[in-house]
Amino acid sequence: MAETNNSMVMEFILLGFSDLPSLQGFLFGIFLIIYISILVGNGLIIIITKVTAALQTPMYFFLGNFAFLEICYTSVTIPRMLSDLWTQKKNISLIACAVQLGFFLSIGGTESFFLAVMSYDRYVAICKPLYYPLIMNPKKCNQLVTGAWVIGIPIQVAQTCQLFSLSFCGSNKLNHVFCDIPPILKLACGDTSLNELSVFCGAMIFVTSPALLILWSYINIIKTILMLPSAMGRRKAFSTCSSHLIVVGLFYGSAFIAYFRPKSSHSPEVDKVLALFYTIVTPLFNPLIYSLRNRDVIAAIKQLIPK
Template sequence: MVEANFTTVVEFILLGFSDLPSLQGFLFAIFLIIYISILVGNGLIIVITKVTTALQTPMYFFLGNFSFLEICYTSVTMPRMMSDLWTQNKNISLLACAVQLGFLLSLGGMESFFLAIMAYDRYVAICKPLYYPLIMNPQKCLQLVSGAWISGIPVQIAQTCNIFSLSFCGSNKLNHIFCDIPPLLKLACGDTFLNELSVYAGSMIFVTVPSLLILLSYIKILKTILKLPSAMGRRKAFSTCSSHLMVVGLFYGSAFITYFRPKSSHSSGTDKILALFYTIVTPLFNPIIYSLRNKDVIMAIKQLLPK
């Protein structure tokens, strides 16, 4: 009798912004504008880092790859969100949900590694300028980028399989804007302690460790900058690093709050806002931050636009 009262879930209903029925069209228009801006802005960064001779350096090589990653990362969630708002068909199968989560986690892990690599690049450039061409040679840059692209995939696929090995019964209403770990765990049946433990372990690898490496790099960078005799040199070094630090703060700030908050403090509204930050706001502001605060990028854009 007890077993008969449970219904095995075969698909989820992504509630998204269904609590704002009068704003569905407005939200669709806003997200469409944001998505196009992300594609155009990051696409422009990719193009100028490829065609501009002055930007053929390791820093811009990493930036070009990072911008391409941002496009992929956003494309995992935003087209589906806009489709739900436009069609009002919010059903998503377990397989589609698992695929979305797998790509989201893998690309999120890659982004975390890329931010750490870019911090390491700035550390070498500022703290060891004479050795920079030797350390950050083309082969080393290619190895770092390849490692960032592929290293997180096996772990995050295992993490996705771990989440979807759970049984989902009862309610199939996923109160979120896309398939993510915290709202999925809320719908899981039985004891999820081990699954939550694996999520924390994965977060330690893909969030905490890279963020600590970034922090260590910037502590050493700050010490080196403060020792520079020229005020202009200090300003230039601070300007170069501040752009990267803004992107780091946006991404890691929201990721830390999402995956390291106590389960009791999770609320659907807060989770949705944080999800928008690490999947949409960071990719949107990435090209703005790097272009507006970088004279080389602005000059390259000015040279490219007339063509």
């Protein structure tokens, strides 16, 4: 590896939290606890949606798959962060960085579409209740899950290949906690305007499009709920959607801020905080949000614990 302006970079150095040398051990412990909590919390959601007879519905089928998706999402970044904090060996090859970024983008795109699928499920359940069993049949549910998983892979892999086809020269210090597009672009040589346009288009496809579908779904859901004659019926309908809305707000709120804010306002510190928010905080709180606000899930957990 060389670090001069006339040589090509063969690996990056993930700076991470190197500006906090006295807190490396503390941060390792915090992230380890968070990762274990994510695995346990989402793993519990997967188990109860599989073994509890009362939860064998499309809504909980999607929730179980979403919990598995969250485990995959965090496993792309946190183990590497833990390794860097423990060993203090922060170098990562270009190939390893490209692999991490490819998985991160693909799974992130899947999560975005998965939230849209879950909002569509709530739309059909509330706005078309008589047709719900017919529309959300097992075959349709499997098709929606498969589509959410595979729809973004070709585009995100192509975007990753396009990014790493650039030349990297000069500094090889990647001022981030994992391999992400904005900090990598800062280290690229030459004109990156085409790559920036590609990133913007990708964000429009994988963030804005599902967000608009979710918005359309909930506009119709709210209209239908407000037309219900019973206050108890309105309250019950809102309660089935509130958990999903909170998760949507956490994920899309941080994603919009991270990828659509002006370039002049970007700073490594803010980028790190936002990255930690949508890769760690959201998956950590998802099991709590869905369990504490859902009586069926709480009842299933109480039945499972004695066993």
